[in-house]
Amino acid sequence: MRPETDHDESVPHTHPDPGVDPHTPLAPAGRALRVGIGGPVGSGKTALVAALCRAFAGELRLGVVTNDIYTTEDADFLKRAGVLDPARIRAVETGCCPHTAIRDDIGANLDAVDELAEAVGPLELMLVESGGDNLTATFSRGLVDRQIFVVDVAGGDKVPRKGGPGVTAADLLVINKTDLAPMVGADLSVMDRDARARRGDLPTMFLSIREDPTAGRVAAWIRHELSHHRAVAAVPVGPA
Amino acid sequence: MRAAARLVARADGRGGTTLVELRGETPLLLRQVPTRRGGVTVYVVGGAAGPLAGDDLRLHIEVGAGAAVRVHTVAASVALPGRPDATSRMLVRAVVAAGAALHWLPEQLVAAAGCAHVAESRISVADGGALSWRDELVCGRYGEEPGDAVVDTVVDHGGRPLLRQSLAVGPDAPGWAGPAVLGGAPATGSLLVLDPSRPAEPPLVTAGGTVARLPLAGGPATLWTATAPDAHTLRRHLTPPEAPLATA
Amino acid sequence: MAAPSLLLLLADGRFPAGAHAHSGGLEAAVAARRVTDLATLAAFLRGRLATAGLVGATFAAAAHRAAPAADRRARLARLDTELDARTAAPALRAVSRRQGRALLRAGRTIWPHIPFADLPGAGGGPHQPLVLGLLGAAAGLDRTETALAAAYGTVTAAASAGVRLLGLDPYHVHALLVDLAGACDATARDAADAADGPPEDLPAVAAPLADIHAEVHATWEVRLFAS
Ligand SMILES: Nc1nc2c(ncn2[C@@H]2O[C@H](COP(=O)(O)OP(=O)(O)O)[C@@H](O)[C@H]2O)c(=O)[nH]1
Ligand SMILES: [Mg+2]
Numbered sequence: 001m002r003p004e005t006d007h008d009e010s011v012p013h014t015h016p017d018p019g020v021d022p023h024t025p026l027a028p029a030g031r032a033l034r035v036g037i038g039g040p041v042g043s044g045k046t047a048l049v050a051a052l053c054r055a056f057a058g059e060l061r062l063g064v065v066t067n068d069i070y071t072t073e074d075a076d077f078l079k080r081a082g083v084l085d086p087a088r089i090r091a092v093e094t095g096c097c098p099h100t101a102i103r104d105d106i107g108a109n110l111d112a113v114d115e116l117a118e119a120v121g122p123l124e125l126m127l128v129e130s131g132g133d134n135l136t137a138t139f140s141r142g143l144v145d146r147q148i149f150v151v152d153v154a155g156g157d158k159v160p161r162k163g164g165p166g167v168t169a170a171d172l173l174v175i176n177k178t179d180l181a182p183m184v185g186a187d188l189s190v191m192d193r194d195a196r197a198r199r200g201d202l203p204t205m206f207l208s209i210r211e212d213p214t215a216g217r218v219a220a221w222i223r224h225e226l227s228h229h230r231a232v233a234a235v236p237v238g239p240a
Numbered sequence: 241m242r243a244a245a246r247l248v249a250r251a252d253g254r255g256g257t258t259l260v261e262l263r264g265e266t267p268l269l270l271r272q273v274p275t276r277r278g279g280v281t282v283y284v285v286g287g288a289a290g291p292l293a294g295d296d297l298r299l300h301i302e303v304g305a306g307a308a309v310r311v312h313t314v315a316a317s318v319a320l321p322g323r324p325d326a327t328s329r330m331l332v333r334a335v336v337a338a339g340a341a342l343h344w345l346p347e348q349l350v351a352a353a354g355c356a357h358v359a360e361s362r363i364s365v366a367d368g369g370a371l372s373w374r375d376e377l378v379c380g381r382y383g384e385e386p387g388d389a390v391v392d393t394v395v396d397h398g399g400r401p402l403l404r405q406s407l408a409v410g411p412d413a414p415g416w417a418g419p420a421v422l423g424g425a426p427a428t429g430s431l432l433v434l435d436p437s438r439p440a441e442p443p444l445v446t447a448g449g450t451v452a453r454l455p456l457a458g459g460p461a462t463l464w465t466a467t468a469p470d471a472h473t474l475r476r477h478l479t480p481p482e483a484p485l486a487t488a
Numbered sequence: 489m490a491a492p493s494l495l496l497l498l499a500d501g502r503f504p505a506g507a508h509a510h511s512g513g514l515e516a517a518v519a520a521r522r523v524t525d526l527a528t529l530a531a532f533l534r535g536r537l538a539t540a541g542l543v544g545a546t547f548a549a550a551a552h553r554a555a556p557a558a559d560r561r562a563r564l565a566r567l568d569t570e571l572d573a574r575t576a577a578p579a580l581r582a583v584s585r586r587q588g589r590a591l592l593r594a595g596r597t598i599w600p601h602i603p604f605a606d607l608p609g610a611g612g613g614p615h616q617p618l619v620l621g622l623l624g625a626a627a628g629l630d631r632t633e634t635a636l637a638a639a640y641g642t643v644t645a646a647a648s649a650g651v652r653l654l655g656l657d658p659y660h661v662h663a664l665l666v667d668l669a670g671a672c673d674a675t676a677r678d679a680a681d682a683a684d685g686p687p688e689d690l691p692a693v694a695a696p697l698a699d700i701h702a703e704v705h706a707t708w709e710v711r712l713f714a715s
Contacts, residue, residue, distance in 0.1 A: 076709075093714040095509035096652040105504040107590035108714065394688065401573035404692035408538075414671065415535025419522035420513065421695040428696050430576075443578050443703045449520055452700040457572035457581060457611075465576060465696045 032063070032123040033229045034113065035222060036102065036139035038166055039150035041132025044176040044209055046077055048150055049127050051215035052222065053083035056125065060226075063116040063123045064089045065109055067101050067131040088123075090116050098131025099138075106143040113143075125226060135164030146225050148218070152177040153186040160194035160204075168198045172205065172221055179208040241290070243268040244298045247282055249340075251306030258307075268297050279308030284346065286315060292322030293356045297330045303340040303369075313346040316471070318381070319357035319389055327356045334361070338368035343480070348376040348427075348471050351409060355387030360394075367398035368436050372480045376429035378471050379409050379422070388412045395432065402458040403432060425450070425467035431478040434461040451477045491628040498623060499637040501644055506590035510583070511649030511713040512536060512642055516701035518653050526657075529650045530664045533643050537668060537675055539695040541642040544617045545679035546690050547571050548638035549631045551621020553683050561606040564618055566687050568608040571615045574692045577699035579706035582612060583715040589613035595623050602626040631683060636676035643668060649713060 037045045049064055056062050064084060066075045068091065075091040078084055090112040094101040101108055109128060117123055128144055130137055139147045149170035151159045154177055160167055167173060173195055181188055188206060195204040205217050245264030252258040257280045264270040269285040284299070291297060303309050319328055336342045342365075349359055365371050375393055380386040388410035395403040407428065409416045422428055440455030440462045451466040468474035501507050514532065517523040523532050547567060554563035575581045592604060592614060602622055607614035617638055624634030647665055651658050682691055705711060 093509050093711060095511065095649065095713045097508045100508045104502065105506060105508055107504060107506045107593050108509055110593060111586070111589060392692070394692075395573075396688075401569050401688065403576065404570065404573045404688070404690075405576065405694040406692045407694045407696070414538040415531055415533075416538075418531030418535040419517050419528055419697065420532045420535030421539060421697055423520075423522045423697050430696075443706070445700055445703045445707070449700060449704055452577065452696075452703045454576045454699060454703070455578055456576060457578075458569065463576045465694075465699050467696050467700070 030122070030233060032061075032113075032117070032126040033146070033222075033226050034126045034128060034144040035225070036128045036130065036144035036147035037150060038102070038130040038137055038139060038147060038170070039132070040134060040152075040155060043132075043150045043152040043155065045129050045132070045150050047209045048148070048174065048176070048207075048215055048218065049129050050078060050081050050083045051209050051213055052127060052219055053078070055214040055216070055219035057083070060124045061120075061122065062088060063113075063120065063126045065112045065116065065126065065128045066091050067094050067098050067109065067129060085120075087120055088116065094131055099133050099136070102128070102130045102143060103138060103140045106140050109143050125222065135159070135162060135166055138165045138169065145229065146171045148172045148174055150174045150176055153181045153188065153191070154184050156184075157186040157188070157190045158194075160191050160198055163198050167195070170202070171225075172203050172218070173199060174205050174207050174218060176207050176209060178206050179210045241267065241292070241294070242296045244300070245270055245284075246300045247309070247311070248302045248304075249280060249307040249309045250304040257309065264299075267291075268299060275310070279310060279341070281310045281312065284311065284313040286313065286317060289318070290320055290322075291317060291328035291330060291357060292320050293328045294323040294326035295328040297328075299330075299332045301332065301334040301342065301344075303334070303336045303342045305337040305339045307337075308341040308343075310343040310345065316347040316350050316378070318350045318352050319355040319387070320352050321354035321356070321387060327358055329358050329360070331360045331362070334363045336363070336365040336369040336371055338366040340366075341370040343372040345372065345374050345480070346376075348378050348429075348474075349389070349391065350378045350381060351386035351389035352381050353384045353387055355389060355410075357387070357389045358392065359390070360392045363393075363395045365395065365397050365402075365434060369397075369434075370436060371395070371432065371434040373432040374429065374478055374480075375407075376471065376474055376478060377407065377409065377427070378474075379417075379426045379428075386410050393430075393432075395434075397434060397459040397461065400458055402434070402456060402461055403463065405430070422467055425469065427468040427471050427474040429466060429474055429478050431464040431480060432461060433464075433480055434459060436460055447477060491633075494627040495629055495633045495637060498620070498627065498629070499640050501648060503594065505594045506587060506714075507641060507645050508648075509714045510587065510645050511653065511715065512540070512646035513698050513701045513705070513715065514646045514649045515653060515711060515713045515715075516705040517697070520701065520704070522697070523650070523654070525654070526660055526664065529647070529654070529656065529661070530667070533646060533664060533668055534671065535695060536646055536698070537639060537643050537671055539693045540698060541639045541672075542675050542679060542691050542693055543571075543574055544642055545635035545639040545676055546682045547615065547617035548621040548624065549635040549680045549683035550687070550690060551618040552625045552629075552631045552634045553621075555603075555622050555625035560603065564606055564614075565608045567618055568615060570687045570690060571617065576694075577702045579702040579715075580699065582706075583702065584615045584617075585611060585613040586714065587616035588619045591616055591619040591623065595619060599623065599626050632676050632680040635679035635683070636673065639672050639675040639679065643672060653712070
């Protein structure tokens with residue numbers, strides 16, 4: 001069965017007091033909002049990237065950097081899927097260390113981000129997909145402004161309880177493949193409860209990309225973060 | 241043994257090439273042979289076994305504007321041990337003017353057991369000059385481990401560095417036979433083709449990962465580099481496109 | 489030793505300059521079945537140290553030497569073309585410049601006062617050894633220490649790639665590095681001495697298979713390492 005939050009159409013909102021900004025500082029004015037998408041292998045990271053490309057087609061100038069353990073697998077999928085101009089996709093080799101490339105030694109990813117911007121002009125949104133890893137991989141704040149952690153119900157309903165930095169600290173936790181929950185006997189309300197316990201006020205969303213190929217609520221969350229990013233970028237820096 | 245030789249070629253003013261200087265001494269004797277096409281062909285005729293450690297051989301080549309020269313050797317040179325603790329040395333200096341062409345296509349250098357040999361080439365090609373330059377090295381005679389040999393090639397083009405490479409084999413060259421350098425191949429070499437009328441060709445690896453075609457950074461030049469199981473195979477990989485194996 | 493901690497810092501594989509993504513040609517050598525076990529890895533490391541290791545270390549030392557010079561910019565530009573002429577394979581030139589960019593990115597943030605603007609920038613970034621030379625000088629390392637960081641990096645990157653690609657026992661692989669330590673130190677000394685010579689005379693030790701492997705690797709659709 002589905003937990004109630006999944007039917008709540010409002011985008012989870014994490015800063016009820018508009019005067020207080022709970023976010024870590026955002027990007028310098030003018031540059032793209034960078035959103036990292038991490039999570040275990042097969043949870044649906046590439047599927048989510050593809051869904052977001054569909055969602056933002058014609059709306060945002062978008063670029064994608066992939067960090068698959070095999071260089072081009074994810075990038076190739078996205079190119080084949082035809083959801084994004086191949087010129088807007090870059091793949092980074094990670095030397096069998098996908099988490100190092102997004103967390104400890106982010107230069108190659110930053111290079112890819114810069115190259116994309118040079119190649120196709122200024123971008124508004126940059127999605128960085130991590131190579132599939134276990135639950136411990138997270139993005140460096142030097143690389144991304146926001147991170148989404150994707151797990152799936154097929155991985156078992158204990159995943160949120162296990163925690164790990166991705167589940168507990170990501171700006172958004174996405175629990176994907178809800179369409180499979182009945183098949184694998186996953187109890188979504190247990191996952192929801194555990195996620196809340198782990199994450200406090202940070203938002204969690206249930207999703208089935210199979211049923212919602214534009215990942216509407218995740219796209220809405222990104223739109224919201226983006227408007228916040230732009231608002232912050234528009235504020236003059238320095239003493240008032 | 242010390243020997244020096246000089247070859248100076250100039251355009252003859254009728255579209256051909258004339259040798260204004262051609263002299264050598266044993267074991268660096270130079271012989272001009274008739275050529276069908278324009279340009280002259282010169283053979284280096286070895287006059288003695290070797291080089292032996294201790295030998296010092298120098299060849300100077302100058303190709304003036306509009307002239308074309310091909311240089312071959314009649315046989316492989318076999319670097320042999322000689323005086324203890326001595327090194328044999330063969331230095332070729334070449335200067336190629338604008339509108340001139342030099343094709344240096346000698347037979348192999350064989351590094352025999354116990355040898356200590358350095359083959360140096362110092363080539364300067366003016367902007368607009370053309371060059372083919374082949375270096376082939378066979379590591380040891382049949383079934384033999386080579387002594388120390390270094391093939392050191394320095395090419396400038398238009399006064400700028402084009403190619404610097406120094407291949408070292410033998411006991412003094414750590415790891416030379418290993419998978420980072422030659423992977424056990426007994427023959428190796430390279431062919432540089434600098435042709436102002438043709439852009440460098442894109443990189444390509446052929447022959448089961450033993451030959452690479454490499455466009456250089458410093459000019460319209462391509463380097464073929466190869467490893468091979470024998471001298472014959474190596475020659476097949478390092479024969480310039482329009483150059484027959486021998487000019488008769 | 490002028491700045492031992494900074495030498496360790498620059499030589500550390502965890503220094504964020506992208507080393508983890510480079511196998512130093514090992515990935516292609518493994519695919520070609522030329523490196524299959526500890527013994528062949530040992531031979532690979534030895535050959536790499538004597539070729540790319542010596543050349544890279546010498547150019548790092550030469551850039552270190554150029555760092556305080558009034559005509560630094562011209563000297564670095566000359567070193568750049570000299571290193572290009574020693575790197576016949578375009579894939580290896582690109583890798584060296586890519587690693588140079590990565591090191592430059594780290595260096596600019598960590599040591600903002602270093603005169604990186606004098607590095608030749610065209611053609612995809614400065615060659616890695618030149619960036620390392622400037623970093624070493626600014627960090628107070630002497631020329632031999634700077635060369636050592638370069639030489640050490642060429643073997644450790646390939647060694648740890650060996651652990652990852654072949655599943656070799658990391659203790660045994662580190663024993664290989666211990667065996668190589670003397671050669672690594674000697675390479676650094678040779679490089680520091682050679683850096684006194686004119687740029688055209690700097691070592692140019694070639695490795696045909698390094699060129700071939702790099703070009704094969706560059707054509708792969710699927711690869712784990714950037715080089
Ligand atoms: N049933 C179902 N399958 C999904 C869903 N999202 C992704 N998948 C499938 O899960 C597999 C792995 O997805 P992918 O995006 O490649 O995972 P990644 O390794 O995290 O990038 C693919 O076969 C997808 O088609 C979903 O919502 N429902
Ligand atoms: Mg993926």
